[in-house]
Amino acid sequence: MERIPILKIGDVLLVSIQIDLQDRDVLALQEDLSEQICDTGARGVVIDISAVDIVDSFIGRMFATIASTSRLFDATTVVVGMRPAVAITLVELGLTLGNVRTALNLEKGLAILRQIGGTRSDVLGRADDDQPVDR
Template sequence: MDRVPILKIGSVLLVSIQVDLQDQTVLALQEDLADRIVRTGARGVVIDITAVDIVDSFIGRMFATIASMSKLMDAETVVVGMRPAVAITLVELGLSLGGVRTALDLEKGMRLLGAPVPGVS
């Protein structure tokens, strides 16, 4: 089973999903994230799904669970980079992910969390 790496940038944990997600991988990610939030005192989590080509009801529910869980530990979650085809399919599937904050890309997600974003000055 693949494990999704969790990177730390300042007070934000960054998860960039680059594999075909299977259920066990997502469950492991949830546990790993909870652990890392507590150990690092992170205030934010960014889940980058730019490379994810489908989100089904299980994966979508896990994003919502991760968001609720991190909130209980005083960290805000933002899901970034959802592809248009994935968004259309999720809504038709019946999953609107109402409780999950989203941003169009990584940079906007980092800004949403108040994290410093290196830019051209």
């Protein structure tokens, strides 16, 4: 099947997940993302899951794995657009997503990455503490 496209905006890579992920899709995405981070020198990865309405433990762990891998390339991962039902499922599965940052939507995710800038912390807090970008 087709690989999930990875879009580039400045030094941020954007992945919009729109399909029911199979395990092999997840593995392919991890691989593609690592390569893209290396090739582009991206400092941030945003994974939009607003179209995802079902998760299982494998998918849940994917986010943590991608975030951990990205961090080895000095890039921060933010998962955005999580639906309430997905959040509930993740908690019920006992998946806290580890060090993965989350944000309500893409804009807030990009704002987090901007705020982190070059002084990214390994102690990653919650997204909703961040100031929205109001102009």
